[in-house]
Amino acid sequence: MTAKNIIIVGITGVGKTTIGKVLSEKLDKQFIDLDKYIEVSCGVDIPTIFELEGEQGFRDRESLALKQVISQNDNYVLSLGGGCVIRAENRQIITRSNNLVLQLIADLKVIVERLVKSPNKRPLLANQDIQQKIENLFNERKEFYDAVSDLTVNTTNLKPAQVVSKVEQYL
Numbered sequence: 001m002t003a004k005n006i007i008i009v010g011i012t013g014v015g016k017t018t019i020g021k022v023l024s025e026k027l028d029k030q031f032i033d034l035d036k037y038i039e040v041s042c043g044v045d046i047p048t049i050f051e052l053e054g055e056q057g058f059r060d061r062e063s064l065a066l067k068q069v070i071s072q073n074d075n076y077v078l079s080l081g082g083g084c085v086i087r088a089e090n091r092q093i094i095t096r097s098n099n100l101v102l103q104l105i106a107d108l109k110v111i112v113e114r115l116v117k118s119p120n121k122r123p124l125l126a127n128q129d130i131q132q133k134i135e136n137l138f139n140e141r142k143e144f145y146d147a148v149s150d151l152t153v154n155t156t157n158l159k160p161a162q163v164v165s166k167v168e169q170y171l
Protein backbone atom coordinates (compact mmCIF):
# COMPACT_ATOMS: atom_id res chain seq x y z
CA MET A 1 0.00 0.00 0.00
CA THR A 2 1.20 3.52 -0.69
CA ALA A 3 -0.18 6.51 1.17
CA LYS A 4 0.72 10.03 0.25
CA ASN A 5 -0.54 11.56 3.47
CA ILE A 6 -0.64 10.08 6.95
CA ILE A 7 -2.86 11.42 9.73
CA ILE A 8 -2.15 10.40 13.32
CA VAL A 9 -4.92 10.16 15.93
CA GLY A 10 -5.09 8.96 19.53
CA ILE A 11 -5.50 10.05 23.10
CA THR A 12 -3.51 12.97 24.49
CA GLY A 13 0.01 11.97 25.57
CA VAL A 14 0.15 8.77 23.54
CA GLY A 15 2.91 10.14 21.28
CA LYS A 16 1.26 11.60 18.14
CA THR A 17 3.51 14.66 17.93
CA THR A 18 6.69 12.67 18.69
CA ILE A 19 5.97 9.79 16.30
CA GLY A 20 4.68 12.11 13.56
CA LYS A 21 7.96 13.98 13.45
CA VAL A 22 10.12 10.83 13.28
CA LEU A 23 7.80 9.18 10.75
CA SER A 24 7.83 12.23 8.48
CA GLU A 25 11.65 12.27 8.45
CA LYS A 26 11.80 8.56 7.69
CA LEU A 27 9.28 8.81 4.84
CA ASP A 28 10.64 12.13 3.58
CA LYS A 29 7.32 13.92 4.05
CA GLN A 30 6.42 17.30 5.45
CA PHE A 31 5.56 17.22 9.17
CA ILE A 32 2.57 19.21 10.42
CA ASP A 33 1.35 19.23 14.02
CA LEU A 34 -2.16 20.66 14.13
CA ASP A 35 -1.74 22.15 17.63
CA LYS A 36 1.48 23.85 16.53
CA TYR A 37 -0.23 25.15 13.38
CA ILE A 38 -3.03 26.63 15.55
CA GLU A 39 -0.51 28.24 17.91
CA VAL A 40 1.44 29.80 15.04
CA SER A 41 -1.66 31.08 13.26
CA CYS A 42 -3.17 32.51 16.50
CA GLY A 43 0.09 33.84 17.91
CA VAL A 44 -0.62 32.37 21.38
CA ASP A 45 -0.26 28.92 22.93
CA ILE A 46 -3.05 26.34 23.42
CA PRO A 47 -3.54 27.03 27.17
CA THR A 48 -4.06 30.73 26.38
CA ILE A 49 -6.71 29.90 23.76
CA PHE A 50 -8.56 27.76 26.33
CA GLU A 51 -8.25 30.54 28.89
CA LEU A 52 -9.57 33.26 26.58
CA GLU A 53 -12.14 31.36 24.52
CA GLY A 54 -12.89 28.15 26.40
CA GLU A 55 -12.85 24.65 24.92
CA GLN A 56 -15.51 25.46 22.29
CA GLY A 57 -13.44 28.41 21.04
CA PHE A 58 -10.45 26.11 20.72
CA ARG A 59 -12.54 23.45 18.92
CA ASP A 60 -13.72 26.04 16.37
CA ARG A 61 -10.12 27.04 15.68
CA GLU A 62 -9.12 23.38 15.49
CA SER A 63 -11.82 22.58 12.88
CA LEU A 64 -10.82 25.58 10.78
CA ALA A 65 -7.13 24.68 11.02
CA LEU A 66 -7.85 21.09 9.93
CA LYS A 67 -9.70 22.31 6.82
CA GLN A 68 -6.90 24.72 5.96
CA VAL A 69 -4.07 22.23 6.47
CA ILE A 70 -5.71 19.46 4.45
CA SER A 71 -6.70 21.71 1.55
CA GLN A 72 -3.36 23.55 1.35
CA ASN A 73 -0.81 20.76 1.73
CA ASP A 74 0.24 17.49 0.16
CA ASN A 75 2.68 14.69 0.99
CA TYR A 76 2.57 15.19 4.75
CA VAL A 77 2.39 13.47 8.10
CA LEU A 78 -0.22 15.32 10.16
CA SER A 79 -0.43 14.80 13.92
CA LEU A 80 -3.81 15.86 15.32
CA GLY A 81 -4.68 16.89 18.86
CA GLY A 82 -6.39 14.15 20.88
CA GLY A 83 -9.82 15.80 20.74
CA CYS A 84 -9.94 16.56 17.04
CA VAL A 85 -12.04 13.46 16.33
CA ILE A 86 -14.92 14.60 18.58
CA ARG A 87 -16.65 16.58 15.84
CA ALA A 88 -18.35 14.64 13.05
CA GLU A 89 -17.33 17.27 10.49
CA ASN A 90 -13.66 16.68 11.41
CA ARG A 91 -14.04 12.91 11.20
CA GLN A 92 -15.49 13.29 7.73
CA ILE A 93 -12.55 15.40 6.61
CA ILE A 94 -10.04 12.96 8.11
CA THR A 95 -11.58 9.93 6.41
CA ARG A 96 -12.88 11.52 3.20
CA SER A 97 -9.40 12.62 2.23
CA ASN A 98 -8.44 9.04 1.40
CA ASN A 99 -5.28 9.10 3.49
CA LEU A 100 -3.78 6.57 5.85
CA VAL A 101 -5.12 7.23 9.34
CA LEU A 102 -2.85 5.83 12.03
CA GLN A 103 -4.14 5.39 15.58
CA LEU A 104 -1.60 5.17 18.39
CA ILE A 105 -2.61 3.42 21.59
CA ALA A 106 -0.75 2.53 24.81
CA ASP A 107 -1.55 1.23 28.27
CA LEU A 108 -3.09 3.91 30.45
CA LYS A 109 -0.28 3.61 33.01
CA VAL A 110 2.37 4.23 30.35
CA ILE A 111 0.54 7.27 28.97
CA VAL A 112 0.33 8.76 32.46
CA GLU A 113 4.08 8.12 32.99
CA ARG A 114 4.86 9.85 29.69
CA LEU A 115 2.63 12.81 30.54
CA VAL A 116 4.10 13.26 34.00
CA LYS A 117 7.57 13.44 32.44
CA SER A 118 6.61 15.99 29.76
CA PRO A 119 5.89 19.65 30.54
CA ASN A 120 2.19 20.29 31.14
CA LYS A 121 0.80 22.30 28.25
CA ARG A 122 -2.50 20.43 28.23
CA PRO A 123 -5.30 22.54 29.71
CA LEU A 124 -7.77 19.65 29.86
CA LEU A 125 -5.42 17.89 32.30
CA ALA A 126 -4.61 20.90 34.47
CA ASN A 127 -5.65 20.47 38.12
CA GLN A 128 -7.01 17.00 37.41
CA ASP A 129 -6.30 13.45 38.48
CA ILE A 130 -4.44 12.73 35.22
CA GLN A 131 -5.02 8.98 35.23
CA GLN A 132 -8.77 9.35 35.82
CA LYS A 133 -9.11 12.14 33.26
CA ILE A 134 -7.21 10.19 30.56
CA GLU A 135 -9.36 7.13 31.26
CA ASN A 136 -12.57 9.19 30.94
CA LEU A 137 -11.41 10.91 27.75
CA PHE A 138 -10.38 7.60 26.21
CA ASN A 139 -13.73 5.98 27.05
CA GLU A 140 -15.59 8.94 25.51
CA ARG A 141 -13.48 9.01 22.35
CA LYS A 142 -12.50 5.41 21.70
CA GLU A 143 -15.31 4.79 19.21
CA PHE A 144 -14.26 7.87 17.22
CA TYR A 145 -10.59 6.85 17.04
CA ASP A 146 -11.62 3.37 15.92
CA ALA A 147 -14.08 4.73 13.36
CA VAL A 148 -11.51 6.85 11.51
CA SER A 149 -8.39 4.70 11.68
CA ASP A 150 -6.95 2.27 9.12
CA LEU A 151 -4.09 1.03 11.27
CA THR A 152 -3.64 0.88 15.06
CA VAL A 153 -0.21 0.52 16.67
CA ASN A 154 0.23 -0.23 20.36
CA THR A 155 3.27 1.77 21.50
CA THR A 156 3.34 0.56 25.11
CA ASN A 157 6.68 -1.24 24.78
CA LEU A 158 8.01 0.47 21.65
CA LYS A 159 10.47 3.29 21.20
CA PRO A 160 9.48 5.90 18.59
CA ALA A 161 11.80 4.34 15.96
CA GLN A 162 10.14 0.95 16.50
CA VAL A 163 6.68 2.46 16.06
CA VAL A 164 7.86 3.99 12.80
CA SER A 165 9.20 0.58 11.64
CA LYS A 166 5.76 -0.95 12.25
CA VAL A 167 4.13 1.69 10.08
CA GLU A 168 6.74 1.16 7.36
CA GLN A 169 6.07 -2.60 7.42
CA TYR A 170 2.37 -1.90 6.95
CA LEU A 171 3.05 0.46 4.07
Ligand SMILES: Nc1ncnc2c1ncn2[C@@H]1O[C@H](COP(=O)(O)OP(=O)(O)O)[C@@H](O)[C@H]1O
Nearest residue numbers: 012013014015016017018114118155158159160
Ligand atom coordinates in the same frame (compact mmCIF):
# COMPACT_ATOMS: atom_id res chain seq x y z
N1 LIG B 1 7.06 5.51 22.09
C1 LIG B 1 7.38 6.33 23.10
N2 LIG B 1 8.16 5.88 24.10
C2 LIG B 1 8.48 6.67 25.14
N3 LIG B 1 8.08 7.96 25.30
C3 LIG B 1 7.29 8.46 24.32
C4 LIG B 1 6.92 7.68 23.19
N4 LIG B 1 6.13 8.46 22.40
C5 LIG B 1 6.03 9.65 23.03
N5 LIG B 1 6.75 9.66 24.17
C6 LIG B 1 6.84 10.78 25.13
O1 LIG B 1 5.53 11.00 25.65
C7 LIG B 1 5.28 12.39 25.83
C8 LIG B 1 4.01 12.79 25.08
O2 LIG B 1 4.26 12.67 23.68
P1 LIG B 1 3.55 13.58 22.59
O3 LIG B 1 4.19 13.24 21.28
O4 LIG B 1 3.56 15.02 23.00
O5 LIG B 1 2.05 13.02 22.64
P2 LIG B 1 0.71 13.56 21.96
O6 LIG B 1 1.10 14.47 20.83
O7 LIG B 1 -0.01 12.33 21.52
O8 LIG B 1 -0.01 14.26 23.06
C9 LIG B 1 6.55 13.12 25.35
O9 LIG B 1 7.34 13.42 26.48
C10 LIG B 1 7.25 12.10 24.47
O10 LIG B 1 8.65 12.26 24.49
Ligand SMILES: O=C(O)C1=C[C@@H](OP(=O)(O)O)[C@@H](O)[C@H](O)C1
Nearest residue numbers: 011012013035081082083122123
Ligand atom coordinates in the same frame (compact mmCIF):
# COMPACT_ATOMS: atom_id res chain seq x y z
O1 LIG C 1 -7.28 15.76 24.01
C1 LIG C 1 -7.56 16.95 23.79
O2 LIG C 1 -8.73 17.38 23.76
C2 LIG C 1 -6.45 17.91 23.53
C3 LIG C 1 -5.22 17.41 23.19
C4 LIG C 1 -4.05 18.27 22.94
O3 LIG C 1 -3.18 17.66 21.97
P1 LIG C 1 -2.33 16.33 22.26
O4 LIG C 1 -3.24 15.16 21.98
O5 LIG C 1 -1.20 16.39 21.31
O6 LIG C 1 -1.91 16.39 23.70
C5 LIG C 1 -4.50 19.65 22.45
O7 LIG C 1 -5.07 19.57 21.15
C6 LIG C 1 -5.49 20.25 23.40
O8 LIG C 1 -4.84 20.47 24.63
C7 LIG C 1 -6.74 19.38 23.58
Ligand SMILES: [Mg+2]
Nearest residue numbers: 016017035081
Ligand atom coordinates in the same frame (compact mmCIF):
# COMPACT_ATOMS: atom_id res chain seq x y z
MG1 LIG D 1 0.57 16.44 20.30
